[in-house]
Amino acid sequence: MSPSDIHDRGYLLTEQSNPRSRQLDQLSSLELVDLFNQEDQHTLAAIAAARESLATAIDRIALALGQGGQLFYIGAGTSGRLGVLDAAECPPTFCTSPELVQGILAGGTTALVKSSEGLEDVAADGAAAMAERQVGPHDVVVGISAGGTTPYVHGALAAARQRGATTIFLACVPADQVPATVDVDIRLLVGPELLAGSTRLKAGTATKMALNILSTGAMVRLGKVYGNRMVDVAVTNQKLQDRALRILGDLTGLEREQAAKLLVQSGQRVKLALLMHWADLAADTADALLAQHQGDLRQALQVAAVSPPIL
Structure with missing residues (x-):
């Protein structure tokens, strides 16, 4: 990515204006709900289109975890928060240790409840997060960036590659708009948001769906499920x-x-x-x-x- 790419993101699919919502501020509440419902259908299509890369990612994650590795999600803003959420659900659902699946968010725990979007622009911080956690060849790092350009995420992925880890990129823009050199490249193309640029909407929904598939799929491969029952559930309440x-x-x-x-x-x-x-x-x-x-x-x-x- 060149500096001009970073500062002018208008070409990105996630930043474009959705022609179906040009009159968004003039719709009734019922019309708003109907339009959201119609647009959210694109999330299902996006997941279906990425089925092969999602399946490959499941296999790579399961292989790494089965060999004693760890899974790290890393992102900023909504993308990072979704990674933290998915990681936090693994211990109660699959009785895993908190260290097995970890969510890393630009800005740390404070950014979970308070916007810290400025911190996403520092690639070195993403690299430092990999070094701090001693990411290595048996680990998997999933970089999550709806718009695909987040320097914090790219810094982490580059460092993870250098450290020998398996790298996965999860973005909602086409690869020709934002290329990524990773082991598995997952693109969830949901199209422009109803509120232009607000990737907590369709992009966020599709990302959450993909993370559900990755973590659950990997745990199934690891034998933590019998039939469709969570037989490794942690009995904590x-x-x-x-x-x-x-x-x-x-x-x-x-x-x-x-x-x-x-x-x-x-x-x-x-x-x-x-x-x-x-x-x-x-x-x-x-x-x-x-x-x-x-x-x-x-x-x-x-x-x-x-x-x-x-x-």
Whole structure:
């Protein structure tokens, strides 16, 4: 990117005026809602068009995490906040450590609730974030930039490449407008926003959808899901305990009281409880079997010569 590209972004798809919303300020509230609904259909089309790059990204992330690496999302403004949000949801959903998936936001935690958009212009800060976290060859760095030009993100990706990490770029502009030298290039082309340049709208929605797919897809590949159940759920409150008990009841046919006893015996670990029940194993034996198969319940069941229940 040249300096002129950085300062004159009018050519970017995300900055252009949407012809369908030229009379936005004259629409009724119902007309506003209808127009938003119509435009948001483009987010689904954008995700569908990026299906192959999203699938490749899932495989690269799962491979890295399976080898002991970490996943880092990095961005500024709305893009960065969405990365932080997705990272924060992984520990309760998949019982991962907070270090496994991390969101890095220009401006730090303060920028979560207070606009700090000026900080996105410093590429060196993005590079410094990679050095601070000691990003290495087993890690994956996903740079998120709706408009594609954020220096903070490009600085981070360049540094991550130099450090041997897998790099993924997630943007809502075509590659010919903002090229990127990365391992996986994901473009979510939702078109101009109803409010010109406000990428917290369609671009933000499509980005959130893509991050949902990446993190959930990678965790599925890592064996943290059985069927469509989050069997690695962290039982940290009443809602999640209820979900754990329902998973156990649904998959085993146990009454709630029996499921509760099994959950206690497993140390509040749903996946372990399932293996204990289906394979008729003590907790320590089942735990060792799961560890031998990197937590993959289906593989553990096959080794224990137990036919997985048909879901």
